[in-house]
Amino acid sequence: MSISIAFIGLGAMGYRMASHLPKSFEQVLVWNRNFAKAEQHASEYSTQAVDIETATQADIIFSCLPTSVEVEAIITQYPPKSGAIWVDCTSGVPESAVKMAKFLQEHGAYFLDAPVSGQTIGAEKGTLTVMIGGDTKAFEQAYSAIEPFGGLIKHVGDSGAGFAVKAVNNMLLAANLWATAEGFTTLKANGVDLNNALECINASSGKSAVTEMVLPQRILNREFPLTFALPLLAKDTGIAISLAQQAKLPTPLLSLTQNLIQTANLTSDAESDFSSAVKLYESWTNIKIE
Amino acid sequence: MSISIAFIGLGAMGYRMASHLPKSFEQVLVWNRNFAKAEQHASEYSTQAVDIETATQADIIFSCLPTSVEVEAIITQYPPKSGAIWVDCTSGVPESAVKMAKFLQEHGAYFLDAPVSGQTIGAEKGTLTVMIGGDTKAFEQAYSAIEPFGGLIKHVGDSGAGFAVKAVNNMLLAANLWATAEGFTTLKANGVDLNNALECINASSGKSAVTEMVLPQRILNREFPLTFALPLLAKDTGIAISLAQQAKLPTPLLSLTQNLIQTANLTSDAESDFSSAVKLYESWTNIKIE
Amino acid sequence: MSISIAFIGLGAMGYRMASHLPKSFEQVLVWNRNFAKAEQHASEYSTQAVDIETATQADIIFSCLPTSVEVEAIITQYPPKSGAIWVDCTSGVPESAVKMAKFLQEHGAYFLDAPVSGQTIGAEKGTLTVMIGGDTKAFEQAYSAIEPFGGLIKHVGDSGAGFAVKAVNNMLLAANLWATAEGFTTLKANGVDLNNALECINASSGKSAVTEMVLPQRILNREFPLTFALPLLAKDTGIAISLAQQAKLPTPLLSLTQNLIQTANLTSDAESDFSSAVKLYESWTNIKIE
C-alpha cells in the first residue's frame, strides 16, 4: 500500500507493535523522545526514524505513550493533516479521547482510542487485543493497519469506549490480583501447599488470568519481571474509578481495590512490576506467597 | 471390585456424582433423607437404596450434604466400621474436618475432606475437580472410588485442607463476581456495549471464570439458573473469612466481598442462584447488567 | 454601619442566617430564586427583597446555595463591584473556590469560601461554626458581617480550605453515622438494649456527634426530620474523596463510606434527611435501629 504509517512512542509495547507494520506497509515512520531508540528500530525493522513534525503528517498515526497527557501535548502541538486517522494505543483517559476526537474533527481528522491488552509477549507475537472507541468509518479504514499487531480487534463504542474497557479490564486484573494474594496467604497460613491449591483452583470456578498466569509466572517464582509497571496499573484503576464516579455509581469493591493498589504503588519503587503489589500485603502478614 | 461403596446425600450434585460409581463398583448403596430420591436413583442407575445404618457400614462412604453440621450429625450417630474411609464431598468447615478425622481415627476409620468444583455439569460428565485433605494412605486407597466422577483429583494437605481450598476458591469466585458486576455496570453507564466489552476482556488480563462463564451464561442472558445456591456461596465466603481470622490475617478485600455477598443473601430468596447476587447491585444502580 | 450587605439563597439555612444581619447592619438586601420567599423574609426581618442585579452590587455579598454550580452561575453572570467581598456559605467544591477567587480578583473583588456547620438550629441561634478559606485581609474585613450568625469563625487557609474542612467534617459525620448503624445493629442482634448501650457509649471513647445527637434525636425516635438532605451529604462525601484523589492519597475507609452513602442516596427519596441513610442498612439486616 502506498499510504504512510507513523508510530509514536517506542516503549516496551510500542517498539514491538511497530515492528510488525513493515510487513504490510512500505513506509513506516517511527519517532521516540529518546531518538536513539527510533534509530535502533529503523535499523532493526527497516522503518524510518523521522522528526515529530514528519511523523504527525502520516496518513495513519499510532501513538503509544505513558498517559493521555503526553498524547494531548503532541496532538495539540502537531495536529495531523485532514483525512488522517490517529490511533492512540495508550491506556488513556476516556474524557481525553472525547476531547481529542473533537479537536481532530475540527482539523478534518479522526481520533480512535485503541488501547491494547496482551503485554509485551502479545506485542511481540502480534496477537494483542485492541479495544477501540470512536468513529466507525475511521475504525474500518484503520483496521488493516491495526491487524499486523492485533489478535482480537474490536470496536466497542464511541470515543472513550476503548479506554473505558481497558480501564475496567485492568481494574478487574487488579481486583483479582489482590483477592488472590489474600486468598492464597490464607491457605498458606492454614498449612496448604500453594502449588497444589493453585492447580485445583485453576480447574475450578475461582480461576482468573491472575491464577492462570500472574501467580505462577510472576509471584510464586518470585520473579516479578517488569513488563507492566505498577504506577500504570494504579493510574488505570484510577481511570476506572473516575468513570464510576462521573456516573454517580457506588463501586465499593473497585474503590477498595483502587485504594489498595494505590497504597502498594505509593510504598513501592516506581520500576516495580504490577504483580509486586502483593509485596505490600506480604509486608503486613509476614507470609511470602511462594 | 468386591468392596462396598455408599453415597449419602443425593442433591443436585450428589445424585449425578453417584451415578458414575456403578461403572466401577458392583455394590453401590445410596441414601437420601427424602428417600424417594434414593429409590429413584436405584432404579435409574442400578444402585441400591438402603437405610442409613446400612449405608454407613460400607467400605467407602461418600457424603455430599448442605453443610458440615449435617455431616457431623450422621457420622456421630452412625460411625463407620474400622478400616472404612469416609469421603466428605460437602463444602464444609476445615475445623469440622479436623474434628471428624480425629473422631473416626478413634473408630479405626478415616475421614477425607474432599469438596468438589465443577457444578452440576461437571458432576454429570464426571469431570469434577476434587481437592482432598487428610491421611495420604486413605487418599490413595480411596482414589479409584473418586475417579469415576473426578477430573483433577488432588491431595492438598492435612485434614481441613480440602475444605480450605474450596472455601478460598469460592471466595475468589465471589470477589470476581462482584467486581465484574461493578465493572460492567460502570461500562454500561458510560455507553459501552457489554457484549463487545466482554469479548475484549475475555481476550485480556481481566478475564476470570466469571467473565468467561458466569457472566455470559447466567447474567447477561438474565437466566440465573439455580445450580449453586446463593446461601451456600455466602456460607463458603464465611468459611474463608473464618480461616483468615483464625490466622489473625487482615483480608480487607475478601472481608468486603463476604459482607456484600452476605447482604445479597439476606435480601434474596433462598432459592436464588449465586449469580443473582448481582441483582442487589442492580437494585442500587438501577442499571441491569444485560 | 453604612456598608450594604446582601444575602443570596434563602433556603433552610440561609433564611435563618440572614435574619441576624439586620441587628448589625442598616441595609440588608435579600434575593431568592423563588422570590416570594425573599419578600416573606423582608416583611419578617425588615430586610429588602431586591433583584439579583442589585443584590450582587452590595459591599458584602453572602451566598448559600445547593452547590458550587449555582454559585458560579450567578457570580459569572453578575460579577460584584470592585472592592466587594463575596462570602460563599455553600458547602462547595474547593476547586471552584480557587476559580472564583481568581475570577473575582480580576474584578478587584474577593471570594471567601465560608461554609457553615451547626444545622438549622445553629442558624437560628446564630451560633454556626464558619470555616473560611481565602484572602486574610478580606477575611478580617468580612468578620463583623459574619459574626451575627457565627459562633466559631475561623480562617483555615487559602481559597478552598474552608470547603475542604467542611467536606472532611461531613465525611467524618458520614463515617460515624454508618459505623454507628452497624455497631448498634450488632448490639441489638445480640439482645442489648440500645438506649442503655447509648448511654454507656456516650460516656466512653466511642462517642461522636452521631451518638450524642443524631442517633437519639433522629434515628432511635424514628423521626428523621429533614434538616440536611441526604443528597447533600452524598455530594459532600464526594468532594472529600475528590480532594483525596487529587492528592493521590489512598483513603480506604472514607471511600467505602462514600460508596455506602451514595448507595443510600441512590435508593432513597431525594427529600430524605441524611440520617435516613441508616434505612438502607436496616433493609439489609431487617433490624430497626430503635
Place this chain on the structure above:
Amino acid sequence: MSISIAFIGLGAMGYRMASHLPKSFEQVLVWNRNFAKAEQHASEYSTQAVDIETATQADIIFSCLPTSVEVEAIITQYPPKSGAIWVDCTSGVPESAVKMAKFLQEHGAYFLDAPVSGQTIGAEKGTLTVMIGGDTKAFEQAYSAIEPFGGLIKHVGDSGAGFAVKAVNNMLLAANLWATAEGFTTLKANGVDLNNALECINASSGKSAVTEMVLPQRILNREFPLTFALPLLAKDTGIAISLAQQAKLPTPLLSLTQNLIQTANLTSDAESDFSSAVKLYESWTNIKIE
C-alpha cells in the same frame, strides 16, 4: 462493711481501680501474677496482698486481666464460694461471659461482665463508665462495690451484654480513629492547617472522642502515650466482628476497620498505644498527622 472484696489483676487499670476500694470497704484483698505489684499496692493503699486461693474466696471478686482466656483459667481453677459475685472488668468475649456465668451458677455464685471505659485517668479519678451484663440481683448487690471507681454504672442486659457494648464502643473508637487519620491527612495534603481544622470540626457535626481527645492529646503532639495498647484494641475490634458474624450481619465498614487496625497491629511494636495505628497510614502517605 464487713464483706470481703478482692481485686485480681493490678495492671495499669486495675491498680488504680483497686485503689478506691479501701475508702468503702474494710477488707480489700489484692492479687497479681507479678506479686511484687500486689505488695506495692498493699503498702500504698492499705489493701492486703494475698495468694490467689484466698483472693478467690472473697464475697465480691473483681478481675481485670488482658483477655477472657486468663479470666477463665483462674475461675475454673479457683471457683469462688457459693453466694459470691465475680465482677469481671476485663474487655472480654461475650461468649465467655455466658460460659462463666453458667459455670459459676453451678457453684451457687454469680458472674457479671463489667468492662470499663475511661482509661487510666478515669480509673485514677474513679469516674469510669461500667457497662454490665448478667443477673440483675447480683448487679444490685455488687453496685456499691463498683461505685468507688465508677462514674456511670449501667446494667445493659444478660451475660455478655457488657462485653458486647464495650467491644462495639471500642470498634467505634477504632473507626473514628482511622477515618480521622484519613480525613486530616487529606486536609494536610490540601494545605489546610490541622489545628485550625480541628477547632472547626470539634465545633461541628464531624466531632468524636477521637477529634476531641485522641487527636490533640496523642497524635498531633506526637506523644502516643501507652495507656491502651494497640493489640488490645485489635482484639476488641475482633470481638465486635465476631458478634456481627454470629448474628449473620453484614458490617462492611466495621469489617474494614477491623482489618485496618489488625494490619496496624501486625506491623507495630506490641507496646504501642492504640493511637499509633495512624502511623501505619502515615507510612503509606508519607504525611505526618501533626
